[in-house]
Amino acid sequence: MHVELDGAIINGRWDCSTVAVYDGVIDDDLRSRLLGLLGSAAGWQPDAGPDVLCWEREGFRDVLGDKSEGALSWGLTDDALGRLCSQSPTPGPVLELQSRLQLLIDAANPGVACTVCRMPPAALGDEVPPLAANAPTAAEDRAAFNWHIDADPMLLPPSPWTDYYSRYPNRDPGRPRFVTALLYLPAEWRAEWGAPTRFLDTPTARVLETTPSPGRLILMDQDITHSVTAPNALAGDRPRYSLVLKLVVHPPDGGPLITPRLARSEAVLFGSAARKGEP
Numbered sequence: 001m002h003v004e005l006d007g008a009i010i011n012g013r014w015d016c017s018t019v020a021v022y023d024g025v026i027d028d029d030l031r032s033r034l035l036g037l038l039g040s041a042a043g044w045q046p047d048a049g050p051d052v053l054c055w056e057r058e059g060f061r062d063v064l065g066d067k068s069e070g071a072l073s074w075g076l077t078d079d080a081l082g083r084l085c086s087q088s089p090t091p092g093p094v095l096e097l098q099s100r101l102q103l104l105i106d107a108a109n110p111g112v113a114c115t116v117c118r119m120p121p122a123a124l125g126d127e128v129p130p131l132a133a134n135a136p137t138a139a140e141d142r143a144a145f146n147w148h149i150d151a152d153p154m155l156l157p158p159s160p161w162t163d164y165y166s167r168y169p170n171r172d173p174g175r176p177r178f179v180t181a182l183l184y185l186p187a188e189w190r191a192e193w194g195a196p197t198r199f200l201d202t203p204t205a206r207v208l209e210t211t212p213s214p215g216r217l218i219l220m221d222q223d224i225t226h227s228v229t230a231p232n233a234l235a236g237d238r239p240r241y242s243l244v245l246k247l248v249v250h251p252p253d254g255g256p257l258i259t260p261r262l263a264r265s266e267a268v269l270f271g272s273a274a275r276k277g278e279p
């Protein structure tokens with residue numbers, strides 16, 4: 001599935017955000033090794049609940065690092081997050097994920113050499129890690145999962161990044177595109193357990209949902225308003241684990257001013273994205 005939403009004219013150019021859903025990019029072996037990074041030991045049973053040596057109850061941590069009061073959901077401890085984000089060395093499964101994402105972007109942009117990088121600390125500061133994980137469960141306070149954006153190159157705080165690139169609309173041709181890779185990690189997830197990710201088409205208030213499925217990968221623009229939802233009671237205690245990797249996709253240096261694509265196929269237009277050319 002490759003969907004466009006949030007259609008608008010930006011700087012005289014028709015612009016839409018993308019949500020692209022990929023099955024089969026993350027095979028079961030890589031899925032289970034990535035899930036293993038969210039626990040401390042081989043004996044951990046992911047379906048029984050988050051490993052308390054790596055997870056704690058906290059407010060949902062969005063890109064601003066807020067811990068909203070009273071809304072308790074599971075978040076990785078600082079130590080576990082540090083291990084996940086480490087680049088000395090980078091955990092093997094994360095390296096492999098990154099190289100598959102580069103191949104996927106290569107395939108989506110034939111003949112155009114785009115480069116996939118982690119969101120650098122120069123853009124959002126050291127407080128916002130480029131990797132995060134979620135483990136919503138049915139028992140949780142649903143208010144914990146707010147609508148949010150991950151980041152927007154137009155709304156960055158002053159930083160070395162804005163010194164260099166200034167602020168610009170995401171998807172501006174020739175500029176780095178802010179993209180999030182979201183991965184569903186449970187070994188099994190049934191439709192009746194719910195917990196979709198929701199994406200808001202702001203101009204029409206219509207909501208697009210992606211259904212969790214083992215190893216399913218979502219590539220999405222970071223400026224889309226979206227939210228996690230909690231599983232429903234049929235899921236029991238089972239957490240719906242997801243891994244989130246914040247990326248920037250650079251178009252080629254000095255080449256034609258293009259916007260890197262997130263999928264090769266033609267997009268289905270959702271909500272306001274279908275309004276192109278309307279008065």
Ligand SMILES: O=C(O)CCC(=O)C(=O)O
Nearest residue numbers: 132134197227228242244
């Ligand atoms: O797990 C999900 O459905 C989305 C997670 C998310 O939006 C985030 O961690 O920023």
Ligand SMILES: [Fe+2]
Nearest residue numbers: 148149150226
């Ligand atoms: Fe998010």
